[in-house]
Amino acid sequence: MTDDPPLVLDIDGTLTRPEGWGIDPRVFEPIRDWDAPVVIATGKAFPYPVALCHFIGVPELVVAENGGVVYTGDDVFFTADRAAAQAVLEEYRAAGYDTGWGPENTVNRWRETEIAVNLEQPVGPLREIAAKHGLEVIDTGYAYHVKDTDPNKGDGIETIAARVGVDLADAVAVGDSVNDVSTFEVAGRSFAVRNADDAAKTAADEVLEDAHADGTLAVLERVRGSV
Numbered sequence: 001m002t003d004d005p006p007l008v009l010d011i012d013g014t015l016t017r018p019e020g021w022g023i024d025p026r027v028f029e030p031i032r033d034w035d036a037p038v039v040i041a042t043g044k045a046f047p048y049p050v051a052l053c054h055f056i057g058v059p060e061l062v063v064a065e066n067g068g069v070v071y072t073g074d075d076v077f078f079t080a081d082r083a084a085a086q087a088v089l090e091e092y093r094a095a096g097y098d099t100g101w102g103p104e105n106t107v108n109r110w111r112e113t114e115i116a117v118n119l120e121q122p123v124g125p126l127r128e129i130a131a132k133h134g135l136e137v138i139d140t141g142y143a144y145h146v147k148d149t150d151p152n153k154g155d156g157i158e159t160i161a162a163r164v165g166v167d168l169a170d171a172v173a174v175g176d177s178v179n180d181v182s183t184f185e186v187a188g189r190s191f192a193v194r195n196a197d198d199a200a201k202t203a204a205d206e207v208l209e210d211a212h213a214d215g216t217l218a219v220l221e222r223v224r225g226s227v
């Protein structure tokens with residue numbers, strides 16, 4: 001009982017400060033010192049988790065765009081393409097709506113396989129248009145994501161685990177929303193932070209007493225050296 005378990009960590013809602021926004025800097029050190037692979041699995045566009053790994057100082061093992069983009073450290077896999085989501089966006093715009101991020105938004109600029117829409121925008125018409133195009137809309141609590149129904153974080157994590165030789169039965173996952181349910185299904189142990197949505201809380205093995213990074217830090221302390 002001396003090794004650290006592999007980790008799968010969500011970003012928004014999970015590594016965030018108590019107020020819900022911005023990475024809590026206390027997570028940097030335990031992640032950097034972690035003695036096993038750490039996969040960052042997020043709904044954010046590809047550059048964000050890559051930059052997070054880079055600045056923490058750990059190998060870039062990344063599931064981005066809710067599984068649409070997977071990076072094993074050697075190879076990048078795209079499991080959907082943006083064309084259908086872009087078509088939904090065009091139709092949403094033609095109906096008088098917008099993504100709500102401003103004209104030069106960085107939220108979608110580097111997004112390869114899906115489109116994110118600000119939570120302040122009307123979701124009814126977005127869901128209707130997406131359904132017509134065979135896509136789904138998920139609400140992470142941070143954005144609406146217009147995405148292919150197939151890719152998910154869990155499949156991406158399996159791809160990375162196979163490449164880096166990680167046994168997911170040993171893995172510990174922490175997350176906060178519906179886009180982490182597939183993560184919780186593939187990881188041996190799963191934790192939802194207190195601020196998690198109902199889908200994540202139901203799917204997790206355990207719902208934590210603490211919210212955001214406080215919850216995640218408590219898990220890291222608890223599972224360190226547990227395999």
Ligand SMILES: O=C(O)COP(=O)(O)O
Pocket residue numbers: 010011012013014041042043044140141142143144177179
């Ligand atoms: O991009 C989002 O909406 C949420 O991102 P997350 O998966 O890191 O929580």
Ligand SMILES: [Mg+2]
Pocket residue numbers: 010011012013014140175176177
């Ligand atoms: Mg999240």
